[in-house]
Amino acid sequence: MEKRLILDTDLLQITINRLVEELIENHKDFQDTVLIGLQPRGVFLAQRIQKRLNQRLNKELPLGLLDTTFYRDDFRRRDIPIKANATDIPFLIEDKKVILIDDVLFTGRTVRAALDAMIAFGRPRLVELLAFIDRKYTRDLPIQPDYVGQRVNTIKTQRVLVEWTDQGAENDKIWLVTKEE
């Protein structure tokens, strides 16, 4: 197994700051905007972004956690059965501008399920997608992010490993893992 570092701790922080500035540019004071992190792994990134936005705007922005398990179209076709995570959206999304946040955009199926899952909570005015790592050339569906941390060329057999200190890792790091044949 070969591991290649894509983003180290410093670069990762700079990237988050840059994404936050891009969001402020488009959403200004975030009056009608809410953040939704995709379970399970997009949540850590969403929390970082929310924290940084709170500092920059000096207010508490709403952050919801969305689980897409029950909306997936492949839940009986996977080798490893998927286990549901909690959905916690303590605010109305009706007529709101929603920013969906996930760490890695790969086939696009999670985002498709997330759009479906989100509609069960109301009809948003606008939905945008923020992906920290956009894996190019691997999409199954026509889904593209509005905000990207970094674009990476990968092949299907490779895996992007995101380590967060919130999960017990020593440092925040993002790796590209290549399995040996």
Added chain:
Amino acid sequence: MTNLSVNHLLGIKDLTEEDIQLIFQTADHFKEVINRPIKKVPSLRDITIANIFFENSTRTKLSFELAEKRLSADVVNFSSSNSSVKKGETLLDTVNNILSMKVDMVVMRHSSAGAAHFLSRHINANIVNAGDGTHEHPTQALLDTYSIREQVQDLKGKKVAIIGDILHSRVALSNIYALKKLGAEVMVCGPATLLPKYIGDLGVKISWDVKEALEWCDIANILRIQLERQQLKYFPSLREYSLYYGVNKKLLDSIGKEIIVMHPGPINRGVEISSDVADSKQSIILNQVENGVAIRMAVLYLLAQKRQN
């Protein structure tokens, strides 16, 4: 663990403790789903489920149907009273005919113990036992233990008394299996004529005195007298049963501690339980009904996950 160890839900006896915990965890998520503005998820939208009820049922049938519809499954309903069973068709023929219409899962209630087991050996759809005679009623036991867990967090070491007609009850047997697997202590209580002869072999305490049972337990699961299953007279009169085994407020007040009261329904008000107890704060009867939908969604979802494509 992310998958059940079984392909059918025939009884609690076949489940492991991990299976039960997995069903509970999944039900937690579905409980959140059924409290949303839009209570439906598309998980089972390519699955067809037949509800085959050879015996009357209100809440179990409704609860399963609601669970199936909230998972977006296609549902067909069958009840024996207006079917070809009346013309002498066998169980296997009836079900095979239904399966020929490309049904993936079968939820079945039958008056004969073992009917669901029999079916599971002959057809390749996933079977969910919705009650087979006086044998098992696994989803009821799951929703009962899930409802207790909601109140007490962990069932380990908790004392549960099952009071009433144990002999004719499928709920009692499934409950005993489920409670024991989750580490609770169980006592059964009722008139000697309504306690099965070898019930002690299941590792439960036995009492013929309802006051003793209530003093011992943290949770009382009160069962209905199943008059429709009784060919013989097991006790002199309903009035006398109510006098000796009925749970009322006066009796509960006299034991000096607050216990949780449950009942799988339908209730015979004034017989095994009085209205002031059934409708009291310590009663979780309506929570049981709500949890029934979440538990059945979890069971159907997890069984669908086991289906081979």
